[in-house]
Amino acid sequence: MVKAVRGTLVKCDASIKAMLVDIDSSLRNEFIIEELDEEHVLVKETKIAELKQRLQTMLKERLKEPDTSDSET
Amino acid sequence: MSASSSQALEYLELLPRQTHTKLYEQPSTVLAIFRCMLPHLAKSLVMAMLYMPSSLSAQDLDTWFRPTARSDKDKSISILEQLHIVVLKQDASRQNSYELSKGFARALRQALEGSGSHRSFGVPSSETDPDKVTVAFLDEFAQGQWENILFYMVGSTVGLSSSNALGRDVGEGTKALLRLGEFVKSTHARVSITRAGFTFVLQETSAQVWSLLIVYLKHADQLGMSETDVLSFLFMLGSLELGQDYTISTLSATQLQMLEDLYAFGIIYRSNEKAKTFYPTRLAVTLTSDAGMLSTSSTLRNKAISNEVSHRSAPNTGFIIVETNYRLYAYTDSLLQISILSLFTKLTTRFPNLVSGKLTKESITRAVKLGISSAQILSYLTSHAHPQMQKNNPYLPPTVMDQIRLWEYEGERVETTNGFLMKDFPSDAEYRDLAAYAESLGVLIWRNDARRMCFVDRVDQISSYLKKKSQK
Numbered sequence: 001m002v003k004a005v006r007g008t009l010v011k012c013d014a015s016i017k018a019m020l021v022d023i024d025s026s027l028r029n030e031f032i033i034e035e036l037d038e039e040h041v042l043v044k045e046t047k048i049a050e051l052k053q054r055l056q057t058m059l060k061e062r063l064k065e066p067d068t069s070d071s072e073t
Numbered sequence: 074m075s076a077s078s079s080q081a082l083e084y085l086e087l088l089p090r091q092t093h094t095k096l097y098e099q100p101s102t103v104l105a106i107f108r109c110m111l112p113h114l115a116k117s118l119v120m121a122m123l124y125m126p127s128s129l130s131a132q133d134l135d136t137w138f139r140p141t142a143r144s145d146k147d148k149s150i151s152i153l154e155q156l157h158i159v160v161l162k163q164d165a166s167r168q169n170s171y172e173l174s175k176g177f178a179r180a181l182r183q184a185l186e187g188s189g190s191h192r193s194f195g196v197p198s199s200e201t202d203p204d205k206v207t208v209a210f211l212d213e214f215a216q217g218q219w220e221n222i223l224f225y226m227v228g229s230t231v232g233l234s235s236s237n238a239l240g241r242d243v244g245e246g247t248k249a250l251l252r253l254g255e256f257v258k259s260t261h262a263r264v265s266i267t268r269a270g271f272t273f274v275l276q277e278t279s280a281q282v283w284s285l286l287i288v289y290l291k292h293a294d295q296l297g298m299s300e301t302d303v304l305s306f307l308f309m310l311g312s313l314e315l316g317q318d319y320t321i322s323t324l325s326a327t328q329l330q331m332l333e334d335l336y337a338f339g340i341i342y343r344s345n346e347k348a349k350t351f352y353p354t355r356l357a358v359t360l361t362s363d364a365g366m367l368s369t370s371s372t373l374r375n376k377a378i379s380n381e382v383s384h385r386s387a388p389n390t391g392f393i394i395v396e397t398n399y400r401l402y403a404y405t406d407s408l409l410q411i412s413i414l415s416l417f418t419k420l421t422t423r424f425p426n427l428v429s430g431k432l433t434k435e436s437i438t439r440a441v442k443l444g445i446s447s448a449q450i451l452s453y454l455t456s457h458a459h460p461q462m463q464k465n466n467p468y469l470p471p472t473v474m475d476q477i478r479l480w481e482y483e484g485e486r487v488e489t490t491n492g493f494l495m496k497d498f499p500s501d502a503e504y505r506d507l508a509a510y511a512e513s514l515g516v517l518i519w520r521n522d523a524r525r526m527c528f529v530d531r532v533d534q535i536s537s538y539l540k541k542k543s544q545k
Contacts, residue, residue, distance in 0.1 A: 002507070004495055009492060009518055010488070013486070
């Protein structure tokens, strides 16, 4: 029988997906319902905002922002 | 079909059958829906079936289409079914056939033939109004009311003026409505704009009017109004004539209650609260068409200038120049335009008729965080490009366009869609059939043939399709 699962489809690069999986596994798998392929995961609809928030924090920690000060303003 | 009416269509599709049936009693409503909500192919189908004596069998319908156009046909039929305009019937021998819903067909015929005594197209006032107003006055009024609303939303966020001076011209009811629609939120008596609000402000005027009215409709029940009455009144407004005064004696209680709110939006004008007549403004008569909208690039001038005879710039005159070095010049003295620009530009200098500034990474990412997309910024800049810029193709320098998109992409690394994952298909054929159907409806977002899964953003029609198949 065909099943329909409610959720939010997240499309991202493979690198971002790795981070999402990382966040999910460190927090008792609360976010991800199913990993679909290299670039897609299915996430619980209620949790998507929190997941995005955590991804932002993680990106900020891991990536050094290049210096963006404009010489001329 | 335009962007503005597609919003209204989405709202209409979600209404239950009873509401549709009641709505279709009014010829003006039916004509408005037919005229501007339906895609062209659906219109042709309705027209073909309107005077058909018996129902049209599904096989006959299929012969009207080339095999390659199946997806177009499915889309049109599905819209018509959602709106309960077309009904699918099954006779004793299990033959499917389509038929127009009776109420809709009757009302549309009345609208086309001018028959019946329904008075649904409004009744012009029989007495001549001693203080008859001109079309120019109505335009001025509508524009003033509407820009006040926009400025109320944008101005406080940018911090251009103190917040109490801002909301002065906007009624309490309108403010409450903006909050209900989550276009603004107020914290500590300060109003700030939300993500939905930005999308709202950057839209065309006709789309803005519909967005606000849809919020109004959704909360009509709480205000003790009948949703059907509200909708029929709006559709009726769309068929009125600008500059003509209409009597209020044929309106229902709900519709009388609406007059005050619509006055606040600038959609209708009344000379005073006890007046027996009302005038539709340009915002009203363009609800169901896109012709001759108020120009969005017009002016919310400073008080000093507004007292002069208003010389309105011709519609579609742009005023923004963007250079390849990301500098931006805008020939405007409108506070509304300046505040919109300052949402995503680092403005540095203001002259009497010119502001200048620069698009920086900081200013763009700030805008993206507030919920404006790069596409919205670019479409705003493009649609308001200075005539000098319009000589280029594309209007904006490509480097700037690319950079704005890249800046947005840096901030936003994931793309999300709410919906349903369909899985566990018993056979490959069934999977392929459903995926193809979903694709033809335009709801398919993602598919993986190897794992026999697909993702759709709307499921109601898919499930009714599956049910129909399992009955066979």
